[in-house]
Amino acid sequence: MSEASNCKASFTPEETVDLSGEKGWVPFAASALVGESLKFVSGDPHGNRFRIRYYRDEHKQLQARIWFGPETEGPPDNAHGGSIAAVFDEVLGLAAWAAGYSIVVGNLNVSFRKLLPIRHIVTLETEVVSVVGRKVTVRGRIRNGETVYAEGEALCITIPEKTK
Template identity: 30%
Template sequence: MPRTGLPSGSGTWLDTDVPVTGGGPGYGALIESLRDLLDGFAAASPDEETVRALTDAFAAWSERLESHRVGERQQVFGRRRDLHGRGQVMSPKFAAEEFDERSVKGTVTFGRYFLGGNGAVHGGAIPLLFDEVMGRLSNTAGRSQSRTAFLHTDFRSVTPVGVPLSVRAWFESEEGRKRFIRAEIRDGDTLCAESHGLFLALLPGQP
């Protein structure tokens, strides 16, 4: 399952030769800074002065960004195929390391932003990661875009925060428009969670 198993531009996991059309070359660094901010904020117990300063700073940046608001199809967030995680922070950053037309393997580290409690990842963040990875796999290798029809997740053991975890997803079968995909998260040899889902290829013109 080589990392170069798919030609760039065919819906691969990191299309480094895709022209950068939004956010410029520094957008990736911005997204990483935003991830660090969210993790730092989640881990902090700020004093009142810091709370006021952050509130003012966030309000100022929200006002500045309002002038850059665009329609859904023009937004940069979640659409940069040259960046891990498509340049978004809604789900934890999955870094693909090995992939081909039917499977992908990589790593993820859930930061403090995704903490549920007692060192464990929030239960809702795990299906979110599965949907991100499995949905992306469903659309690779020149396949048409698809949508999630169902996603079932089984929690097998605690998924720890702040630990590099291995993630694997693979096609179970394809039947017409139906794409059945499975995935798992492991902490070393420990199975943390596993999932199976159905993704349906969109019909022409279907949103």
């Protein structure tokens, strides 16, 4: 038996995933705002790692619908903590950009509350909570209904404008 035949069966990228937003949410074109820099997390809308669709709610806060695919697995049938942290990094940073701040994430804290099952759709809600000088603080939580899987906070630093 070859080494390749001992591997787990691969998953089809054709798995149907409905990332529709809630009533009142407006689709948000993240790549139009920040360009191609979103490749690591949300770069493959049909892949087996992540599938993400962005929205703005009625308060103009960024919301994300996310499917954690089989390639994010850590504990059996659950998302790896690193995959959750990567999603927080992208989404919280993007929330600052969507609020008008050109930033990089300087510090990211994630608190894991419950195992997040793979192949389920969750929502990451964001809120820009403070702006002090060049520091922009953004908070978020990954949830499905009343269940909170993780909470995160990013300290973002605005990028100084380049002088010519």
